[in-house]
Amino acid sequence: MAKAILLFSTGLDSLLAFHLLKRIGVEVVVLVIKTSFNKINEEVLNEVKKEAKVIVYEAGEDYLQIVKNPKFGYGKQMNPCIDCKIYIYKIAKKFLEEEKADFIASGEVLNQRSFSQTIDKFKLIEKEAGVEKLVVRPLSAKLLPETIAEEKGVIDKEKLLDIKGRSRKRQLQLVKELGISVYSQPAGGCSLTNPIFSKRLKDLIEYNPNFSLEDVELLKIGRHFRIGSSKLILGRDEKESKFLESMIKYLVLKPKSKGPSGIFIGDEKELIIACEILASYCKDEKVVVEVLKGGEKIEEIEVERKNKEEFRKFLIC
Numbered sequence: 288m289a290k291a292i293l294l295f296s297t298g299l300d301s302l303l304a305f306h307l308l309k310r311i312g313v314e315v316v317v318l319v320i321k322t323s324f325n326k327i328n329e330e331v332l333n334e335v336k337k338e339a340k341v342i343v344y345e346a347g348e349d350y351l352q353i354v355k356n357p358k359f360g361y362g363k364q365m366n367p368c369i370d371c372k373i374y375i376y377k378i379a380k381k382f383l384e385e386e387k388a389d390f391i392a393s394g395e396v397l398n399q400r401s402f403s404q405t406i407d408k409f410k411l412i413e414k415e416a417g418v419e420k421l422v423v424r425p426l427s428a429k430l431l432p433e434t435i436a437e438e439k440g441v442i443d444k445e446k447l448l449d450i451k452g453r454s455r456k457r458q459l460q461l462v463k464e465l466g467i468s469v470y471s472q473p474a475g476g477c478s479l480t481n482p483i484f485s486k487r488l489k490d491l492i493e494y495n496p497n498f499s500l501e502d503v504e505l506l507k508i509g510r511h512f513r514i515g516s517s518k519l520i521l522g523r524d525e526k527e528s529k530f531l532e533s534m535i536k537y538l539v540l541k542p543k544s545k546g547p548s549g550i551f552i553g554d555e556k557e558l559i560i561a562c563e564i565l566a567s568y569c570k571d572e573k574v575v576v577e578v579l580k581g582g583e584k585i586e587e588i589e590v591e592r593k594n595k596e597e598f599r600k601f602l603i604c
Contacts, residue, residue, distance in 0.1 A: 297328040301394030364485035368403035376416035390436040397427040517553025539579040567595035
């Protein structure tokens, strides 16, 4: 029986690739690579675990270097798709050898993304990752050059598909044909393609080029403000405010009256402006803001509430 390492995002295309390979008798080992930027559908993953071995690989600080300085640049937003794919194919190659599998598989569709999913880009990525002709893309296989697995008759190319382009019509038809009940709706699963997240990341790279995974997690919540070289993050709801209050390695700003809490990172000369921004999201005319360091209150700052439009120039997004 043929054996494949399937790069699995939990998105619709990779799920279909999984079922197509299973349908033609391939033993599939599912490889999920988690980064700080991708979203994993746990419901989909749990369903797949019932049918196949699943390996979850946690990408670490090494992945941040790709995001900070991609060799092949960014896509429309801050997505270093080509460098990212090279990275994950290198990881897949290690598991290919460990699992003694015949080939690597992917749910990629030809021409679905112009930046990274053309034939030329497929070839470039495979060459850079050292996996030339080892990658089978079941959804578009009939439109692509033969792989080693196809040349050797390990799998029959004629049993695979010829999907291309951005439309998901055929994929949704396949969902019905294959009787799949649990799947992700067609959508981007990477926050690096999100315009708002990308704007925050650009700001972070500019002011803190040596950022960490924790800094990335903070980009995902709250309202973000840049005050000179300093930064303010305010919770958008009670849950976010409570989370930010727990970040005691930073200066925590907490109003004594009803309003959002936040964290302040930077020059304390700009702390008054940060408190005024916080107060603009409160209801009281005068707001007393507690400033906490290491979980202990170090001072109180009283400011008058102003219209938040006055502070729009500081809003990153």
